[in-house]
Amino acid sequence: MSDRVDECRKDLNNLKRYANEIDKTLDAVDAASGTDTWRGPAADRxxxxxxxxxxxxxxxxxxxxxxxxxxxQRVQDEEYKKRSGAAN
Incomplete structure (x- = not known):
């Protein structure tokens, strides 16, 4: 496997991790702004x-x-084509 594919996989895993963290933050905002914790016109708005x-x-x-x-898959295909072209 190429360094480029490994780097891409690492970046994409980070993307997933950050997306999960954002989801947790969204849930925290929901909990903090619920009707049990916050009432009134500003809360409703x-x-x-x-x-x-x-x-x-x-x-x-x-x-x-x-x-x-x-x-x-796109990165892996590009790397495969590069290696195949270099071998010819």
């Missing part, structure tokens, strides 16, 4: 806005996670 923003963030994280295998 925040929760209303937060729901849309949370969904957008979560969708972006899911999309990034979904690209993991595609990106890794």
């Amino acid at each position: 925040f929760r209303s806005e937060w729901n849309g923003r949370r969904k957008a963030i979560h969708d972006a994280l899911d999309a990034a996670r979904g690209q993991y295998n595609k990106i890794l």
